[in-house]
Amino acid sequence: MEPKTIQPYTQRTLEADRPFSAKQFFLQWEWLLAFILIGVIALNTSLSPYFLNISSLRDATMVFLDKAFIVFPMALIMIMRDIDISVGSTVALSSVVMAVAYNSLGVPMGAAVVICLIVGALCGLMNGLLIVKFKELSAVIITLATMILYRGIAYIILEDQASGSFPEWFGFFGWGYVYGIPFILILFILAALLFGLLLHKTTFGRHIYAIGHNDVASRFSGVNVDRTKVIVFTLAGLMAAVTAIFLASRMGSTRPNIANMYELDVIAMAALGGISTAGGKGRLIGTVIAVFIVGYLQYGLGLINIPSQTLLIVVGALLLFAVIVPKLNIPRFKK
Amino acid sequence: MSEYVLELKGITKRFPGVTALNRVHFKLRKGEIHALMGENGAGKSTFIKVITGVHAPDEGEIFLDGKPIAFSNPTEAQAAGIAAIYQHVTNYPDLSVTENIFMGHEKVHPKTKRLLWKDMYREAKAILKQLGSSIDPKREMGTLSVAQQQIIEIAKAISTNARIIIMDEPTAALTARESEDLYRIAESLRDQGTSIIFISHRFEDMYRLASRVTVFRDANYIGSWDVDEITNDQLIVAMVGREITQVFPHKKHPIGEEVLRVENLGKIGYFADISFSLRRGEILGLTGLVGAGRTEVCEALFGITKYDTGSVHLKGQRLAVRRPKDAMKLGIGYLPEDRQKQGLILQWGIGRNITLPALERFSNKGWLTEKNEAQLARQLAEKVHVKAKSIFDLAGSLSGGNQQKVAVAKLLTAGLDVIILDEPTKGVDIGAKSAIYEIIQDLAMQGYGIIMVSSEMPEVIGMSDRIAVMREGRITRMLQKEEFSQEAILEAAMSEAPGKTKAG
Amino acid sequence: MKKYWTLILSLVLVFSILSACSQGSPGGNASNESGGDSEGESGGSKRYAFIFKNTGNPYGEKMMQGFEEAVNELDGEAILRAPDQPTAEGQIQIIEQLITQKVDSIVIAANDPDALQPALTKAMDAGIEVISVDSAVNTDSRVTHVNQADPEAIGRIQIEAISEMVGGKGQIAVLSATSQATNQNLWIEYMQKELEKPEYKDLELVKVAYGDDLRDKSVSETEALLKTYPDLKGIIAPTTVGIAAAGKVLTDKGLGGKVALTGLGLPSEMASYIESGVSPWMYLWNPIDVGYAAGHTAAALVNGDMEGKTGDTFEAGRLGQKEVVEDGEGTQVMLGEPFKFDKENIGEWKDVY
Amino acid sequence: MAVHTANAPAAESAAKKESKLAGLAKFRELGLLAFILLLAIGVQIRNPSFLTIENVMDMATNTAILSILAVGMMLVLVTRGIDLSIGATLALSGMLVAQIVSASAGFSPLLAVITGIGIGTVCGLVIGGLVAWLGVLPIIATLAMMNIYRGFTYMASDGKWISSYQMPESFVGIATSSVLGINTLILIALFIYIAAYYFIGHTRTGRQIYAVGSNPESAKVTGINEKKILILVYTLMGGLSGLCGVLWVSKFASAQGDTASGYELSVIAACILGGVSIAGGSGKLSGVILGAVLIGILNNALPMMDVSPFWQKGIEGTIILGAVLLNAAVKRGVERNHLLRRRI
Structure with missing residues (x-):
């Protein structure tokens, strides 16, 4: 073949600054969530005279924030198109080990708390390693098995006993205030900031999104998919242990059957927050708002003493509402 | 009775925002192989979907045997004797060969509607035999090779007693020999009176098979010709709309010191005894039939999979690559074959795609610095001449050629020494092809050592400095520039490999 | 087409939320007829809460029925709650909500004897009289316990x-x-x-x-x-x-x-x-009577008729006078021997509870 | 993944050799069966009353409901979905039917079963609609509906249970009667297996379920109505849950609001043990039944072996995890052997 003409390149420049679009900005999913939150607060205020005051709003957070810590790593996991249904069992196992370490082995409480965190992280690590080593099995299968296993171990350790009588200061986690702000709220905000930065401002977070959209392409692009997954699952275990500490502190004791079905609540909150289980989508701020929506809704309806079966229906309907609204094309909310 | 079995008049199909077909025409005679050509995005795929009833046209009429007809779903088209063989994703990997063949037109008991498995197995076996294949009809589809799957697709079309078979790039994933089998099958079908619409990017397919050719461009009908009355150049003009030939830029790239040496690389069941070296500024063509193990060698070099024996040396140092990240850190980059699945994150903008492999570079201890990132992404995108409005345009919205450019740009972020390009122009239209060749030459000039895997003979010959030919997991021949010829490559790709042993 | 379906479905959802809410309030707030303003803390009606182990349990429903009966006799307002799962976590949430509502008394059938201690201590610190019933909480978490039987x-x-x-x-x-x-x-x-x-x-x-x-x-x-x-x-x-x-x-x-x-x-x-x-x-035992006794015990404590100490006595409506007795380190109110059901009497009781 | 598509040899000569290997796919069911037999022998040694006809019948009766649900769940999983709402659907249907029969004693048992199936079908239809028409992800849709159905059940029950004395003999008889010495529940389960076997293997629609799960894209091109199939599997799942609701209430002669809470996990575990892929497309009836049987045996054997109740969950988890991992490892070994045989 005889070379004839070489097509000259058409020189072009590309935009590198994203133009600010008010329309796009205000059509974000998180705004809708924020409106729902305002709606929930307004509804609660109109229903109960006890709802809208600082101490009520403040103390409510102590009620619902314990499991919210797991929502963050769960969001990361769901963005990676995985799921972890063993977190509830991890909460139980890590708290049981902590209590046994303190009560039966004579470990000082401070060290027992550290042990709790380590056990949680180890549970998560094991999930992560199994998922990475056995890629042909999905995370659902593996965490379903470890869910039964972890709780089983908790039962073996503590049998039918409750273990408690923690030192006085341990109660501070679940019940304490710092300058009038619940300690749990402070830690929650801190965790939200940390996870928000991790997800949105670091290379690690960018990798998580990349894996969620296309794990093969991520691997070919030099993203260490396995390591990222293991770390995120370990984080989930670690945060489950944090929840375990708060829960044990609030109850002053622990038992193998605590935190039953927490995983479903956590997944529901993450989904409401705009994290799609189809992977790659969602922002952390959405999950934070979702935590408060669900929490305040339950708390507020509790203040007018709605039966818990009604609450079940309300939460289920809210979850459906949240996933159906974006499918309506009329206001195009970007999830 | 009309002269044509199938005739489409003034077909228009609009999707939100785009007109995919604009008043196009098409006529198909009985017992004719009719090539349909056009660049990517010309509307060929939509056209097929209109014929097979997946899409309903917004305007226009379809005549079958001279009678107007309207299909509302693929089943109706099938019943009318129209079958389509798609390029990919049309089979069911978990189901048996027989089921794949009969899906949608299963044989059922006339009264109870029970599936008649025995009849289906028997017929499947018969059809496969007719196609010269001995595949077990009970085998799971997912365990077959691409070429075998292609044969199953054809068997499927035959089983529907189709009078009109549409083949969408059937040879794209096939080797020359496998393509030859396919031609044979197509010709025998034609001789039995079946009409075939044949879509392909390869000119050789068209000249070899078709008697007529129709060209679409930018959703418009350009024209139809008898194959022997139109020249290659005329056809290209018709397709591209401007004069262009497939050209290989001949820039002089100085060849420097050795940068990569591979010794006796082997992986059980895939390849063995792979040895070669690569110099800076050199383009090493790696060719052979599909399935010869080329991609597997490259993936092992890049750390996607592990090799069992042998060693790799980069710049004199022995490498221990466990994952792609290591390879990139050390200086080996890889442009994967399937850019949609392996190369790019289609839901992301151009910029983010480009910076993904080297995020650490413009992050500060793990913290992203988005301004720097955007600037660098823009520079690189411009360097490879991506046609887009901004770096925030989604990768999925780009044409094949531009997607490939973005994928190449990804390799430029890391400080690489060796770049492996796996089928860099696959599924890319002619206009973009030459641009990609230009980029490859530029890279060689900058001193990268380049391994280019390709099945297209002219491309390998035109671009490479040396050519390694693989056959069944081994390098059978290393051709120097002066030895380049299609015959030599074919011979090396098909001949018995020397010193063949049983591995493992 | 699809859009309409979506629209209809979301409307249905919204309605179901609203209807669930409106249906919920009367069910939960047992007696609205008395007391008028729920804010009236002093004087007027006292508010007595009852927390059972879980929802949908007929035994608990009967206990709540008896509790409500007692509270109505005393012109109080009964709040009946139960978590959907029989867990201590669920009960802690409800206790918090009741503290916020500033109820006068909480009667609880505990899912865990110890795990509720921090929450119940907080309630007692807020001036709420805490009584356990049926399943006791530990003695530090309650004023007294109403025991169905020894x-x-x-x-x-x-x-x-x-x-x-x-x-x-x-x-x-x-x-x-x-x-x-x-x-x-x-x-x-x-x-x-x-x-x-x-x-x-x-x-x-x-x-x-x-x-x-x-x-x-x-x-x-x-x-x-x-x-x-x-x-x-x-x-x-x-x-x-x-x-x-x-x-x-x-x-x-x-x-x-x-x-x-x-x-x-x-x-x-x-x-x-x-x-x-x-x-x-x-x-x-008769769960209705247990709930009834718990209601009167709560009222006696709230109204200052007794302090829940050993030896205190109070009037428990149709059950007559009851005495607070010792129970380990704490105190309890005992109802008596369990009731025997056999062929003779089961027929008359099977429709009661 | 790239490796998988590329590892099949181009040469057709290899086809014969591989087809023998394909026969090893049965290995899974055989392995599961072998494991069940070993377990049974082990238990038998510890407790001789394990393998008596009476105990085997009891086990079969107790596993019947689980296995019926597992069949439905398999179809859902094959389409790449999941259904977490079945426990709630079961409870709702059981509660409503129990209320109906307790209110009108003349209600025939057959009618009761049909009513239960009807209620379940409606519940399943709603989920199918959400998944197919609105594109809600199955895990979210069923999670939400689980809450809603459970709430409905509590509301319908008004905190009351329906007890055995309120149920007519004929209704309780659904689950306790027997034909030729075999309990009706077992017969119903057998009937469901046979119907499912025929439906899955010998009807178009049955195969289309697998087609949709195996490759949704090409199913569309082939003209398979994907939405119809999705609605169908969730409706079937709902119908089976409804049926099981009636059977459950009849078997235990009591309807409670919290009936079968968390039961979905046992059902999913049975499917997973039976080798159903969560990624869709594959799953065998024989495997699922064996999976359900294994879980049934575990539930029966652990109390009979006098294992501490506190160890039961741990043992169950270990066996599930072990079985799943072992299966994956065996598959890998087979693949590797296969590679070793290839000539290069």
């Missing part, structure tokens, strides 16, 4: 019953609820103590099985008992689900009369098995 008596009476049924001789087994159920564990403890007495030396307790208060598990545990111990003469099931499941298994296997069954169960659940003789008789 656990020692429950243990003793069941051993007496089974001994009589099997003729004082043979293997017996216990089918309990969950392994953590404090009530059951306490009763089983007393049963074992009772068995040490010489008159029961021929009775052998071979196993304590746990059916977790789940139907399917209780059934398979009963079946396992029957097969592992072919000579089994009697089963004591001190839990509603367990005794009913055991009754069902014995009926289906035609072992009525061969393996005796007794324990604690709801008359409604057990009616058919008592009538058929599979379980000659069994015991339970």
